[in-house]
Amino acid sequence: MFAFLNGQFLPRAAAAIPVEDRGFLFGDGVYEVWRVLNGRLFENERHLARLSSGLAELRISPPDLVQPNAVIGIAERLLAESGLTEGEATFYVEITRGVAPRTHQFPPAGTLPTVYATVNRFTPADDARARGSSCVTVPDLRWLRCDVKTVQLLPNVMARQAAAERGAIEAIMVRDGIVTEGSHTNVFGVLDGLIRTHPTNQFILPGVTRAVVLEIARSLGLQVREDALTAQDLGRLDELFLVGTTTDVMPITRLDDQPVGAGEPGPVTTRLVRAFREYLDAACAAAHVA
Ligand code: PDD
Numbered sequence: 001m002f003a004f005l006n007g008q009f010l011p012r013a014a015a016a017i018p019v020e021d022r023g024f025l026f027g028d029g030v031y032e033v034w035r036v037l038n039g040r041l042f043e044n045e046r047h048l049a050r051l052s053s054g055l056a057e058l059r060i061s062p063p064d065l066v067q068p069n070a071v072i073g074i075a076e077r078l079l080a081e082s083g084l085t086e087g088e089a090t091f092y093v094e095i096t097r098g099v100a101p102r103t104h105q106f107p108p109a110g111t112l113p114t115v116y117a118t119v120n121r122f123t124p125a126d127d128a129r130a131r132g133s134s135c136v137t138v139p140d141l142r143w144l145r146c147d148v149k150t151v152q153l154l155p156n157v158m159a160r161q162a163a164a165e166r167g168a169i170e171a172i173m174v175r176d177g178i179v180t181e182g183s184h185t186n187v188f189g190v191l192d193g194l195i196r197t198h199p200t201n202q203f204i205l206p207g208v209t210r211a212v213v214l215e216i217a218r219s220l221g222l223q224v225r226e227d228a229l230t231a232q233d234l235g236r237l238d239e240l241f242l243v244g245t246t247t248d249v250m251p252i253t254r255l256d257d258q259p260v261g262a263g264e265p266g267p268v269t270t271r272l273v274r275a276f277r278e279y280l281d282a283a284c285a286a287a288h289v290a
Helices: 024-025 045-060 070-081 126-131 154-165 208-219 266-285
Strands: 003-004 008-011 030-038 088-096 116-119 132-138 170-175 176-180 187-191 193-195 238-245 248-255
Touching: 003 070, 008 070, 024 088, 030 045, 030 070, 030 266, 045 070, 045 088, 045 208, 070 088, 070 116, 126 132, 126 248, 132 154, 154 170, 170 248, 187 208, 193 208, 208 238, 208 248, 208 266, 238 266, 248 266
Parallel strands: 132 170, 132 248
Antiparallel strands: 003 008, 003 116, 030 088, 088 116, 170 176, 176 187, 187 193, 187 238, 238 248
16 A cells, blocks of 8 residues: 655655654644545535544644645545555545654644545445344543544543444443443434434534534435434434445444344335435546646
């Protein structure tokens, strides 16, 4: 696989950053993960908008890469060099506050952000999707700006590991009795005929897939409300599903070792699984013209 690091394209194994990078020392940076299909970046504008707003929140000056044409150019070259212009892939970008002697406050003006990008082959978890998957609940131990996609992911790492150790694909986080989101996904429930998900605020990442799924659900005439589920609601859900760039729409049929609803992927989720896949395929169907 190829990587882009501070203006250079090189094999990923050869890419290296100085130990004083603030991403390494402080987790002082933001990242994005795009879905790529047939060499095309899915929902590029939304990912770039979130990257720009994250950089603005952290007061990191945006490098040239944070522009549609620049990012597409870099992604296309990485995909081509890595043999990923057909089929499924992901594109990762990370921008940190740069390299400077370790002190908590910002480094001197003029310190250049570190810009790293790479691509990976991707295989959607379609078997799990057909069967339905399991989740566990964990306390949401994160800071109060979960809307910023920072590389400080330790609570998410611990949560996902807890899920893995219990044979589940994802940990659903609960803060003060409110279901926020998964370690790397947004969470939706179906209860009394209504699709519900946490509203966008500082307690969740405003997921790109979440936004697309909300649009699709509304276009299908499904009843949707951006109103968080409570921990108590979880025990009486008809359906539960996760959404995310590397998850698409994933039915969850077991939660904390108990069946959800009928214990199999439900009708609303199944409709959204199909409609989302059709949308993704259509959005990335035409070969990209450079
Ligand atoms: N994670 N919530 C969190 C905490 C996330 O990290 C992610 C994405 C999502 C879903 O957002 P989107 O639909 O824009 O991918 C929700 C990426 C995939 C990751 O960390 O690998």
